[in-house]
Amino acid sequence: MILVLALAAALWGVGAMMGAPRAVRLNMVLLLYVAVLALHLVLPDAHPLRMATGESGALWLILGGFVVLVLAYRWGLRRLKAKAAGEQAETPAPRTGPMTEVELNRYSRHIVLREIGGPGQVALKNARVLVVGAGGLGAPALQYLAAAGVGTLGVIDADVVEGSNLQRQVIHTDARIGMPKVFSAQAALEALNPFVTVRPYHRRFDAEIAAELVAEYDLVLDGTDNFETRYLVNRTAVAAGVPLVSGALSQWEGQLSIFDPARGAPCYQCIFPHAPADGLAPSCAEAGVLGPLPGVVGAMMAVEAVKLLTGAGAPLRGEMLIYDALYGESRKIGLARRADCPVCSGHG
Secondary structure (H helix, E strand, O other), X not given: XXXXXXXXXHHHHHHHHOOOOHHHHHHHHXXXXXXXXXXXXXXXXXXXXXXXXXXXXXXXXXXXXXXXXXXXXXXXXXXXXXXXXXXXXXXXXXXXXXXXXXXXXXXXXXXXXXXXXXXXXXHHHOOEEEEEOOOOOHHHHHHHHHHHOXXXXXXXXXXXXXXXXHHOXXXXXXXXXXXXXHHHHHHHHHHHOOOOXXXXXXXXXXXXXXXXXXXXXXXXXEOOOOXXXXXXXHHHHHHHXXXXXXXXXXXXXXEXXXXXXXXXXXXXXXXXXXXXXXXXXXXXXXXXXXXXXXHHHHHHHHHHHHHHHHOOOOOOEOXXXXXXXXXXXXXXXXXXXXXXXXXXXXXX
């Protein structure tokens, strides 16, 4: 065995001295290995060549397997490093600062509104908004925020596009079925407005990243459909002092509010202290939902976000807007903070 290893080292060294490429030298050593393994398979036991090259082919098979494992590990490590470097390189810097002439024309209908004007549009351009969920509510909210010129949009969602989403989640297309929703949304938003920076996060919004992620944004929109995530988004937004625009859907009805204890409004858990028992609040998949309804409520969420970012009008702090699509009715109800709320009683 030592003889073969010495021969392999000699082949490698001579090849290096002759300037042979690394791939060629690897092929030479691989040919030597295959030749030795073939000798052990063909020649009988106790043959002099077998005795001189390690006696048993099993040793060479074990050595070859070990080398393959090491090479596979190194290859996988290089792929991970390259992917990480590529993701970092692909994350564009937010587009802040004064607007170009093209942008002034694009947003001219905003600029002529006295409640927004030029300063408000610049505030939108410099704003950073995180949308949790790229589904029924997140999709229209993202589209209108991008169209409105919000400079940096983060979107976090662990799901992929499915055919059943397309009845209402119009940011996605049939051609993108199977694609992660955040990347499908990114493609749609960048096509809609090249002046917007989109940051996709293809993962769940969980406690491991929640605080660090929310700290990077000025405003959070929650369009999720499960109470565990809703409570986590609320706790994180309250702790960071960031306003939370929250929407919800059920069959023909939608609701939205702004939870912002730092500015006197209640938080989500003030209004919904406990998650409902199983079966009392079925998901859209279980109960169904009208296709255009998420568009209506998601667009309303985008309206509230624009108002918060520009200081226009009276945002829905301390109020909840409820829209009944079946009967074409809407109403508002007042919301109050709870002094014993475990989340926001020490804030604001």
